[in-house]
Amino acid sequence: xxxxxxxxxxxxxxxxxxxxxxxxxxxxxxxxxxxxxxxxxxxxxxxxxxxxxxxxxxxxxxxxxxxxxxxxxxxxxxxxxxxxxxxxxxxxxxxxxxxxxxxxxxxxxxxxxxxxxxxxxxxxxxxxxxxxxxxxxxxxxxxxxxxxxxxxxxxxxxxxxxxxxxxxxxxxxxxxxxxxxxxxxxxxxxxxxxxxxxxxxxxxxxxxxxxxxxxxxxxxxxxxxxxxxxxxxxxxxxxxxxxxxxxxxxxxxxxxxxxxxxxxxxxxxxxxxxxxxxxxxxxxxxxxxxxxxxxxxxxxxxxxxxxxxxxxxxxxxxxxxxxxxxxxxxxxxxxxxxxxxxxxxxxxxxxxxxxxxxxxxxxxxxxxxxxxxxxxxxxxxxxxxxxxxxxxxxxxxxxxxxxxxxxxxxxxxxxxxxxxxxxxxxxxxxxxxxxxxxxxxxxxxxxxxxxxxxxxxxxx
Amino acid sequence: xxxxxxxxxxxxxxxxxxxxxxxxxxxxxxxxxxxxxxxxxxxxxxxxxxxxxxxxxxxxxxxxxxxxxxxxxxxxxxxxxxxxxxxxxxxxxxxxxxxxxxxxxxxxxxxxxxxxxxxxxxxxxxxxxxxxxxxxxxxxxxxxxxxxxxxxxxxxxxxxxxxxxxxxxxxxxxxxxxxxxxxxxxxxxxxxxxxxxxxxxxxxxxxxxxxxxxxxxxxxxxxxxxxxxxxxxxxxxxxxxxxxxxxxxxxxxxxxxxxxxxxxxxxxxxxxxxxxxxxxxxxxxxxxxxxxxxxxxxxxxxxxxxxxxxxxxxxxxxxxxxxxxxxxxxxxxxxxxxxxxxxxxxxxxxxxxxxxxxxxxxxxxxxxxxxxxxxxxxxxxxxxxxxxxxxxxxxxxxxxxxxxxxxxxxxxxxxxxxxxxxxxxxxxxxxxxxxx
Numbered sequence: 096x097x098x099x100x101x102x103x104x105x106x107x108x109x110x111x112x113x114x115x116x117x118x119x120x121x122x123x124x125x126x127x128x129x130x131x132x133x134x135x136x137x138x139x140x141x142x143x144x145x146x147x148x149x150x151x152x153x154x155x156x157x158x159x160x161x162x163x164x165x166x167x168x169x170x171x172x173x174x175x176x177x178x179x180x181x182x183x184x185x186x187x188x189x190x191x192x193x194x195x196x197x198x199x200x201x202x203x204x205x206x207x208x209x210x211x212x213x214x215x216x217x218x219x220x221x222x223x224x225x226x227x228x229x230x231x232x233x234x235x236x237x238x239x240x241x242x243x244x245x246x247x248x249x250x251x252x253x254x255x256x257x258x259x260x261x262x263x264x265x266x267x268x269x270x271x272x273x274x275x276x277x278x279x280x281x282x283x284x285x286x287x288x289x290x291x292x293x294x295x296x297x298x299x300x301x302x303x304x305x306x307x308x309x310x311x312x313x314x315x316x317x318x319x320x321x322x323x324x325x326x327x328x329x330x331x332x333x334x335x336x337x338x339x340x341x342x343x344x345x346x347x348x349x350x351x352x353x354x355x356x357x358x359x360x361x362x363x364x365x366x367x368x369x370x371x372x373x374x375x376x377x378x379x380x381x382x383x384x385x386x387x388x389x390x391x392x393x394x395x396x397x398x399x400x401x402x403x404x405x406x407x408x409x410x411x412x413x414x415x416x417x418x419x420x421x422x423x424x425x426x427x428x429x430x431x432x433x434x435x436x437x438x439x440x441x442x443x444x445x446x447x448x449x450x451x452x453x454x455x456x457x458x459x460x461x462x463x464x465x466x467x468x469x470x471x472x473x474x475x476x477x478x479x480x481x482x483x484x485x486x487x488x489x490x491x492x493x494x495x496x497x498x499x500x501x502x503x504x505x506x507x508x509x510x511x512x513x514x515x516x517x518x519x520x521x522x523x524x525x526x527x528x529x530x531x532x533x534x535x536x537x538x539x540x541x542x543x544x545x546x547x548x549x550x551x552x553x554x555x
Numbered sequence: 556x557x558x559x560x561x562x563x564x565x566x567x568x569x570x571x572x573x574x575x576x577x578x579x580x581x582x583x584x585x586x587x588x589x590x591x592x593x594x595x596x597x598x599x600x601x602x603x604x605x606x607x608x609x610x611x612x613x614x615x616x617x618x619x620x621x622x623x624x625x626x627x628x629x630x631x632x633x634x635x636x637x638x639x640x641x642x643x644x645x646x647x648x649x650x651x652x653x654x655x656x657x658x659x660x661x662x663x664x665x666x667x668x669x670x671x672x673x674x675x676x677x678x679x680x681x682x683x684x685x686x687x688x689x690x691x692x693x694x695x696x697x698x699x700x701x702x703x704x705x706x707x708x709x710x711x712x713x714x715x716x717x718x719x720x721x722x723x724x725x726x727x728x729x730x731x732x733x734x735x736x737x738x739x740x741x742x743x744x745x746x747x748x749x750x751x752x753x754x755x756x757x758x759x760x761x762x763x764x765x766x767x768x769x770x771x772x773x774x775x776x777x778x779x780x781x782x783x784x785x786x787x788x789x790x791x792x793x794x795x796x797x798x799x800x801x802x803x804x805x806x807x808x809x810x811x812x813x814x815x816x817x818x819x820x821x822x823x824x825x826x827x828x829x830x831x832x833x834x835x836x837x838x839x840x841x842x843x844x845x846x847x848x849x850x851x852x853x854x855x856x857x858x859x860x861x862x863x864x865x866x867x868x869x870x871x872x873x874x875x876x877x878x879x880x881x882x883x884x885x886x887x888x889x890x891x892x893x894x895x896x897x898x899x900x901x902x903x904x905x906x907x908x909x910x911x912x913x914x915x916x917x918x919x920x921x922x923x924x925x926x927x928x929x930x931x932x933x934x935x936x937x938x939x940x941x942x943x944x945x946x947x948x949x950x951x952x953x954x955x956x957x958x959x960x961x962x963x964x965x966x967x968x969x970x971x972x973x974x975x976x977x978x979x980x981x982x983x984x985x986x987x988x989x990x991x
Contacts, residue, residue, distance in 0.1 A: 181857075194846075241860060245863045249814075252712060252814055256710070359709065360709050393639070403695065430701075456647075459647070460643070467649020467667060471933075
């Protein structure tokens with residue numbers, strides 16, 4: 096129903112920045128505990144709520160041969176501790192009206208909660224035990240494993256929920272960035288509770304973790320509480336920061352992954368290639384250009400595939416960034432019969448970006464747009480807490496926020512052309528299509544060498 | 556989001572968050588358009604939410620989905636700003652927008668740097684006062700909406716099953732059809748249908764406008780008088796006359812799709828949002844499904860391993876609607892077994908009621924939901940609008956805490972017995988087609 100939901104989401108993901116009136120990051124304090132744990136504290140008093148986001152360098156890039164290991168380990172933190180069973184943790188959290196999530200994405204594991212400030216003692220006690228002293232109850236593990244396997248299978252019934260996993264695997268191959276955060280059926284099937292215990296012991300340590308607390312508290316008081324919670328936490332000694340090998344993501348030919356789904360009524364597709372790492376010095380400029388190409392409702396892609404042709408409900412483009420590299424893709428969907436028409440149109444738009452580039456008016460509009468929406472991306476304490484832990488994981492800081500407007504303003508047409516040339520893929524494009532193979536297989540050969548998978552097969 | 560907005564009010568009184576009833580300034584323009592303004596200077600941004608009292612309940616067979624289609628057409632050109640220009644102008648001013656259509660309302664949302672306030676008034680006034688329905692835009696927009704409908708069915712089992720369950724449960728009332736409409740109607744409605752819809756439903760007296768953010772109330776009022784007030788009023792739309800007759804017995808539907816395990820929906824007729832039982836039903840929904848410790852999650856997912864995911868929804872709607880329970884079976888579990896296990900849990904509540912601790916838990920959850928809703932300027936605008944439309948007066952929100960507090964464990968048990976009977980339910984299953 097929402098007219099252009101994908102754009103709202105995109106803007107949030109892209110972390111567009113600063114507005115007309117000066118918008119700078121609210122004051123915060125950063126320090127380290129004696130055991131090496133990095134702490135960020137930011138007071139925000141609009142509502143009596145506190146958000147707490149903790150990250151560990153224990154993401155799916157460390158899965159190795161066992162897809163899903165990092166994610167399962169992080170989720171199983173809540174399966175019980177010395178003093179609480181899984182149910183007791185859940186009852187405590189639910190009763191206070193809080194939520195408490197643990198999990199892992201590619202580059203880090205996380206534990207996230209928010210709570211009413213009047214109940215902070217209860218929640219912090221549970222939170223501290225869960226991250227410092229999980230028991231990895233084996234009965235809960237077996238039940239959890241069954242649920243995970245079932246959900247992975249069910250997830251394939253919604254192509255939009257799994258196309259990212261196919262894309263990353265196709266683009267990054269066997270490099271750890273190709274690992275799907277939540278693993279795959281084969282990997283999860285092979286896991287034992289001992290694997291989770293070993294992974295936790297090896298990778299959860301204060302020197303490779305950070306905690307951000309944002310909300311309605313007094314800094315001095317919160318410092319005492321955190322010190323109490325974590326001072327005895329030793330964790331593992333291993334340093335995992337450089338565990339991922341550098342990667343140079345280059346493609347010497349066009350390739351197509353066709354994911355066959357027999358009952359498809361539409362084709363969902365990604366087209367793209369190499370992107371940039373999160374802390375790239377040109378990241379802001381890249382976001383401005385991407386706004387023009389596929390980052391807003393009037394973007395060239397959405398204008399062509401939706402507004403002018405009615406081929407799709409929406410089309411967009413984005414840069415997905417990691418610590419060491421990233422990828423770029425154009426994404427859309429259309430009914431099976433117009434698959435080639437829509438893809439050709441998307442390719443034409445990308446070519447136009449390279450051949451013509453934006454005129455002055457379009458560039459200026461994109462700059463206003465990206466600045467105008469920025470403050471709302473960092474409006475809530477939860478968003479601010481996530482930003483602070485991103486600083487830790489990806490190695491940037493508040494300069495990104497505070498200099499954003501300046502960087503956007505500084506982008507002229509010449510710089511824009513340079514950014515397009517350097518960072519937007521043009522040749523040897525990579526394609527992932529989820530759709531009805533028998534109706535589109537022959538027509539899409541023209542895009543490159545085809546690999547075909549069945550969506551119902553395990554893995555991505 | 557829909558099911559949480561009541562909480563909003565609860566908290567305003569209980570917690571005395573920064574926004575209070577006195578912070579909401581209300582005006583009625585000469586043409587009947589209602590305007591609510593809240594100043595919030597926490598970020599240099601503002602928004603405008605326009606709640607139109609029109610949704611799929613105002614449609615009839617032949618024009619199902621027209622409200623939603625109209626939502627799209629409102630972006631496709633008017634007198635001053637032609638096709639595509641609404642978005643072009645707004646985005647160049649640093650703004651962005653969205654819109655949604657439900658069974659009851661169509662809501663347009665504009666977000667922008669506060670300095671662009673006048674641009675937004677200009678754009679909205681142009682399309683509200685002088686929409687131009689362009690033939691070519693109608694045709695290309697049909698394609699967009701067919702794609703939207705199709706991608707919903709492709710990607711969401713819930714969409715697919717719920718459409719059939721609603722249609723079976725709603726014998727007579729327009730809630731029978733999906734908001735997106737039937738494919739045949741999307742392809743067939745005419746420009747005259749659209750023009751008529753615009754004249755009747757997009758009159759200023761059928762709209763509540765909410766502005767929240769880094770603005771001055773006086774300035775907002777002045778702009779509203781300048782841009783919106785000259786737009787003429789229209790006779791109010793005809794009320795929706797049809798009342799759904801009481802259900803006479805259980806209804807069952809089966810839908811085939813290639814799924815790895817059955818999906819199940821069980822729906823019960825319940826009253827509209829203004830009925831006193833609304834509050835108890837809302838709390839009952841939370842008791843059933845919010846959090847891993849909730850009745851259904853604990854029993855069906857974590858203890859008995861019969862389901863992998865489940866949701867319940869208490870409706871907030873203008874007319875009596877359906878309380879929905881949606882369950883996804885674990886692999887190898889038959890739909891009938893999951894259904895039976897759900898009834899066991901429901902019967903426990905109907906027979907033994909809920910504990911005081913459970914009741915307190917869901918009241919605590921509502922409080923936190925409220926805080927999170929009012930933390931942003933968009934949460935404030937959207938919740939004020941919903942309150943005004945669904946409960947009849949935004950001030951009603953300040954009465955709600957009392958009504959929520961009054962809900963007792965006995966009330967929960969009573970509503971469970973009143974509405975959750977076999978006779979009053981419709982059961983849908985989504986399963987693979989049996990092989991011949």
